[in-house]
Amino acid sequence: MNHLPSVFIHNGILTIKNESYKKEQIQEELQHLKAFRKGPYQINEVYIPSQWNSFIKWEYFIPIYKDYLKNKIKDLYKKNHLLKILDVGANNGYYSFLMYYQLKNDHLNSDFYLIDPTLDFYLQFEFLKKYFPKEDQIHWNYDRIGWQEIHLESFFDVIFCMGILYHHSDPYALLKKMHFLLKPGGVLILETITINHSDYPVCLVPEKKYAGSSGIWFIPNKKAVMNFLRRANFKEILFHNERFILDEMKQNDYLPSLEENLSKDHTATIEGYPIPYRSFFTAVK
Ligand SMILES: C[S@@+](CC[C@H](N)C(=O)[O-])C[C@H]1O[C@@H](n2cnc3c(N)ncnc32)[C@H](O)[C@@H]1O
Numbered sequence: 001m002n003h004l005p006s007v008f009i010h011n012g013i014l015t016i017k018n019e020s021y022k023k024e025q026i027q028e029e030l031q032h033l034k035a036f037r038k039g040p041y042q043i044n045e046v047y048i049p050s051q052w053n054s055f056i057k058w059e060y061f062i063p064i065y066k067d068y069l070k071n072k073i074k075d076l077y078k079k080n081h082l083l084k085i086l087d088v089g090a091n092n093g094y095y096s097f098l099m100y101y102q103l104k105n106d107h108l109n110s111d112f113y114l115i116d117p118t119l120d121f122y123l124q125f126e127f128l129k130k131y132f133p134k135e136d137q138i139h140w141n142y143d144r145i146g147w148q149e150i151h152l153e154s155f156f157d158v159i160f161c162m163g164i165l166y167h168h169s170d171p172y173a174l175l176k177k178m179h180f181l182l183k184p185g186g187v188l189i190l191e192t193i194t195i196n197h198s199d200y201p202v203c204l205v206p207e208k209k210y211a212g213s214s215g216i217w218f219i220p221n222k223k224a225v226m227n228f229l230r231r232a233n234f235k236e237i238l239f240h241n242e243r244f245i246l247d248e249m250k251q252n253d254y255l256p257s258l259e260e261n262l263s264k265d266h267t268a269t270i271e272g273y274p275i276p277y278r279s280f281f282t283a284v285k
Helices: 023-030 055-080 094-105 119-129 171-181 222-231
Strands: 006-010 013-017 041-043 046-048 083-088 110-115 140-143 156-162 182-195 235-244 276-284
Touching (some): 055 083, 055 094, 055 156, 055 182, 055 235, 055 276, 171 182, 182 222, 222 235
Parallel strands (some): 083 110, 083 156, 156 182
Antiparallel strands (some): 041 046, 235 276
């Protein structure tokens, strides 16, 4: 008799045991997918490496959840006994999976809405999803759209907007959209690259690339992020933590490493700009 699938974290690896699937079958399917950016995962005995060690970001998020967010979420939960959660730029679903199980552990039912326009990440999500228990899968809806295309006013209790802000040329449009989508009292979890530079609220505007990446428009310091949030009409704006991101980048042979894009002593990017940090903020509508 098959046991029900189980999901847990082991040594920072999101691990799924599902006896209905054979190793060869999993490996065959994996060959048709691009390299994973978020992870790593393990399905039965098959290890799936990833560019980022995504569990590290989660470890910075969990104290925010336990010390602050959980109480806020419980208040929101009292209204409908179902949380509607949006994950903007969900990639292959890594943080939605972890958050869904965290809430389930705390006896909070949730429906997750994952959005990301990139086909490769959607295919990875579809590949991963089927190994999870069926009763959980039905709570995850994935749309291959960008945040610009979602128009559900006052719909979500919680929005995760992680690793997105600096990739967009109009940060206000993004934050105003997050505000529009949240219910009154709903919470935004904003995580973004920041620079630890200047006592003024300032943004770095790279000429072409930042740490080797061309899709980066503004890198704010934390005071600038707080002002972005204020001017997008959020309240209860909190800065939670900031860290240098190098540890999160796993060295592997198929994707470029952040380390190659920093000076040898890690005090500047190869373009000569201040180094990247990652910071967590929360804000309420
Ligand atoms: C740096 S990754 C962040 C992934 C994940 N949220 C995290 O924190 O690790 C940025 C993600 O945003 C997605 N993306 C790009 N344009 C987007 C848009 N207009 N709306 C939503 N997501 C977008 C990319 O496909 C990618 O998965």
